[in-house]
Amino acid sequence: MARREYPGVYPYPAAGGRTLYRTLYTDSNGRQRQKRGFSTLSAAAKFRARMQVRAERGELRITRETFAEHFDAWLKGHHSASKGTRDGYGAAGERRLKPFFGPTRLSAIDVQTVRNFAAEMVDLVEAGELAPKTVNNTLSCLSTCLKDAVALHRIPANPCEHIAHLPESHIERDWLERDSAVPGAMLGPLPARRRAADRDRHADQRGARVALGRRRLRQACDPRLPPAHCRWR
Numbered sequence: 001m002a003r004r005e006y007p008g009v010y011p012y013p014a015a016g017g018r019t020l021y022r023t024l025y026t027d028s029n030g031r032q033r034q035k036r037g038f039s040t041l042s043a044a045a046k047f048r049a050r051m052q053v054r055a056e057r058g059e060l061r062i063t064r065e066t067f068a069e070h071f072d073a074w075l076k077g078h079h080s081a082s083k084g085t086r087d088g089y090g091a092a093g094e095r096r097l098k099p100f101f102g103p104t105r106l107s108a109i110d111v112q113t114v115r116n117f118a119a120e121m122v123d124l125v126e127a128g129e130l131a132p133k134t135v136n137n138t139l140s141c142l143s144t145c146l147k148d149a150v151a152l153h154r155i156p157a158n159p160c161e162h163i164a165h166l167p168e169s170h171i172e173r174d175w176l177e178r179d180s181a182v183p184g185a186m187l188g189p190l191p192a193r194r195r196a197a198d199r200d201r202h203a204d205q206r207g208a209r210v211a212l213g214r215r216r217l218r219q220a221c222d223p224r225l226p227p228a229h230c231r232w233r
Contacts, residue, residue, distance in 0.1 A: 067101035132166040
């Protein structure tokens with residue numbers, strides 16, 4: 001039986017003649033949950049108190065449904081979007097979202113999990129394998145899917161609300177110009193020495209823009225990093 005000063009905490013025998021403790025608590029959906037393996041009464045009671053506070057705030061929603069299961073059900077019932085939008089969501093899910101989040105339970109996806117995903121997407125952008133617009137579309141798809149999970153009371157809040165999109169407008173320009181050379185036709189009949197100097201100047205400017213773009217991509221995924229300041233021309 002639970003001791004009077006520790007309600008909801010119960011002892012049970014363990015290997016080696018030890019006594020461990022388990023605690024019962026209720027989640028935000030009103031379902032009873034159990035946590036075992038505490039070595040002391042006070043540790044179990046403190047855990048139970050924390051869970052009760054989270055439950056009262058609506059933050060303690062536990063589900064066994066995985067992201068892949070929810071994504072497939074959401075996409076199948078997402079009738080408000082056009083066929084083209086659903087096809088785009090499906091491609092983002094199969095190529096990027098489900099390989100990363102697929103087996104993870106919805107209730108285990110938090111802001112840090114989404115931030116880790118965004119950081120992987122930035123690596124692909126820097127490697128030239130993805131465009132920033134593609135990453136932003138994928139993050140929008142993820143946010144819309146998890147917003148549905150919030151509406152269904154599967155998770156307490158949408159973790160994507162704390163993740164900034166990539167600075168698409170400027171990065172797209174660097175994306176296109178990164179490996180390009182200055183066309184000779186644009187230089188006209190200039191002396192060879194001047195043409196070479198112009199090429200070097202344009203290359204330096206492109207390099208600086210790419211470096212700044214990468215810093216902005218990193219800062220967009222992790223707001224804790226100092227912002228990169230620059231005046232775009």
